[in-house]
Amino acid sequence: MTTGATERTHPRERLLDTAERLFYTQGIQAVGVEQLVTEAGVTRATFYRHFSSKDGLVDAYLEARGARVEDAVAVILDAHRGRDALLAIMDMIGDNLCRPGFRGCGFLNAAAEYPDPTHRVRVRIAEHRRWFHDVLHAVVRDAGHPDPERVARALVILRDGAMVGGYLDDARTIRTTLREAAENLLTP
Structure with a gap:
């Protein structure tokens, strides 16, 4: 088929x-x-x-998935800075949670299937997560928060939870909660 x-x-x-x-x-x-x-x-x-192998295809699949996310975030960062950029990124994530067929984060799903942190698939996932953390750090810093590292770490965890919650619970409620939590984290 x-x-x-x-x-x-x-x-x-x-x-x-x-x-x-x-x-x-x-x-x-x-x-x-x-x-x-x-x-x-x-x-x-x-x-x-x-x-070279199925794992080679998995790596390429995650690379392509990551590139799409990076492109979408780049569009946001071209249009917004600081607080507005952060909220637009959170809205992008929230919109993703609400799309038909949403089954969680492809990276988190892959990580669950590859428990060895040294496996090339997990290395690809770690690179993507580091990139996302760094973007959030820069955006939070640009928003003027005094501790962008702490907030960026919290936002990555928040995003991970939203991805799971968006699959298991009411995605629209998770979307709203994600944005509210991000706004709260920006308040020092």
């Missing part, structure tokens, strides 16, 4: 599109290479020409 992935012509992109859909909806470990190649409409040889 193919769902749009074969409409794109480049096999690597079809594999990434298929991985995005299957890994997010079914879980990384639950999806085998055979299912990936079948649904992407490529051969095993094509798969291994583009990715």
